[in-house]
Amino acid sequence: xxxxxxxxxxxKAIIGDYIRTAExxxxxxxAARPELKFSSATIRNEMSELEEMGxxxxxxxxxxxxxxxxxxxxxxxxxxxxYELPEDSDSVLEQMRGKVRELDRLIQxxxxxxxTLTNYASVxxxxxxxxxxLRQFEIVMVEQTTFVIVVVTDAGVVKNKLVHTTASVSKDExxxxxxxxxxxxxxxxxxxxxxxxxxxxxxxxxxxALLAPVAEYIAELIEELGSQKVYLQGASKLLRFPxxxxxxxxxxxxxxxxxxxHLLPVRRNIDGIQFFIGPENGQNPLSDASMxxxxxxxxxxxxxxxxxxxxIRMDYKRLSAQLIRFAKGLNRLIADTFLEENK
Numbered sequence: 420x421x422x423x424x425x426x427x428x429x430x431k432a433i434i435g436d437y438i439r440t441a442e443x444x445x446x447x448x449x450a451a452r453p454e455l456k457f458s459s460a461t462i463r464n465e466m467s468e469l470e471e472m473g474x475x476x477x478x479x480x481x482x483x484x485x486x487x488x489x490x491x492x493x494x495x496x497x498x499x500x501x502y503e504l505p506e507d508s509d510s511v512l513e514q515m516r517g518k519v520r521e522l523d524r525l526i527q528x529x530x531x532x533x534x535t536l537t538n539y540a541s542v543x544x545x546x547x548x549x550x551x552x553l554r555q556f557e558i559v560m561v562e563q564t565t566f567v568i569v570v571v572t573d574a575g576v577v578k579n580k581l582v583h584t585t586a587s588v589s590k591d592e593x594x595x596x597x598x599x600x601x602x603x604x605x606x607x608x609x610x611x612x613x614x615x616x617x618x619x620x621x622x623x624x625x626x627x628a629l630l631a632p633v634a635e636y637i638a639e640l641i642e643e644l645g646s647q648k649v650y651l652q653g654a655s656k657l658l659r660f661p662x663x664x665x666x667x668x669x670x671x672x673x674x675x676x677x678x679x680x681h682l683l684p685v686r687r688n689i690d691g692i693q694f695f696i697g698p699e700n701g702q703n704p705l706s707d708a709s710m711x712x713x714x715x716x717x718x719x720x721x722x723x724x725x726x727x728x729x730x731i732r733m734d735y736k737r738l739s740a741q742l743i744r745f746a747k748g749l750n751r752l753i754a755d756t757f758l759e760e761n762k
Contacts, residue, residue: 422472422493429465430474433500434486438734441661474587488697488731490633491709494696495735502740506626516755522546522574525652525756529725529749532652536745537738539727542682542710545648545722556600558589558629563587566629568636575756578640582632584600592627599623600633609641615653647723649682654728662707662730675704676728682710690714695730707731711739713746717753726751 422430432455433444442613446463449455455462466484469475475489477483486494515528523545530543536705557569569579587613603620604612615636624630654673676682695710711733711744727738 434494441487445483491696499736502736504740522576530600530650530652537727540654541652542726543610544724546723547647548644551674558593558597560590580636584628586628588629596624659729672704685735713742715746715749
């Protein structure tokens with residue numbers, strides 16, 4: 420059933436007041452608002468119908484109404500207006516420029532910043548980097564059976580691992596393997612590195628005890644870089660909301676979201692800005708919470724997401740505007756830091 424303009428006005432006013440006060444809203448409160456030119460009786464009838472339609476709920480201890488998850492969903496889809504941010508509201512990102520040279524750490528730091536900016540718990544998701552190119556290999560000899568393998572990607576990610584061999588390996592053998600890896604695998608995307616490519620490396624480098632641990636590490640690296648990491652920041656900030664003054668409810672949510680595999684909405688395709696409201700998060704402690712995610716897209720590196728977690732009663736208009744602008748700033752920062760220097 421399509422809502423009348425009057426019902427939409429009343430629902431929008433209720434949501435705005437409830438977000439601000441966290442108190443159930445009554446018809447007399449709404450009737451006092453100059454933009455709602457309806458009598459208290461008319462508003463009361465409309466509120467009853469909105470409740471029957473599932474857009475409002477009536478707490479047992481109050482005569483007023485509060486928005487339901489369906490009411491919030493209608494609000495973000497149809498009723499929410501654009502929010503004008505101050506021009507310098509995303510300057511917080513500039514403090515990272517030139518300071519962070521590793522992509523994972525930059526994304527993690529961005530999550531900390533958006534948590535500080537919004538005062539909500541934040542979730543930062545690294546890009547899915549199956550198209551990442553391995554740019555350079557280096558094998559550093561520590562002892563004849565101990566080596567450090569260093570791999571640099573086109574995204575500026577530097578990975579290294581200390582490995583041990585079952586037999587002694589000479590410096591010349593290590594240097595030859597380094598040369599072969601750079602000639603054979605450097606410049607390839609992760610998805611292009613196949614067992615056949617490793618066979619080319621084996622034939623060119625000859626028999627060496629270093630080949631097996633190097634191949635094993637590169638396989639580990641492909642799996643690691645091809646999966647997304649989820650960083651949760653500022654989870655304790657949830658405790659400031661009245662919705663989580665119940666210690667058991669708060670602890671259940673905190674325990675749940677600290678397991679990044681439970682933040683499933685961030686694994687889905689995010690198109691611009693996306694809202695996951697209450698029960699849309701599934702039957703778990705997040706069913707009483709909401710998440711907002713904005714996508715950041717950094718070309719060949721891939722796509723990730725930056726978002727916040729909080730009670731269903733949140734200022735969707737302001738927070739979504741902040742996330743959209745922040746994600747755009749993050750796009751620029753990553754491009755300037757990692758893409759420009761690799762052209």
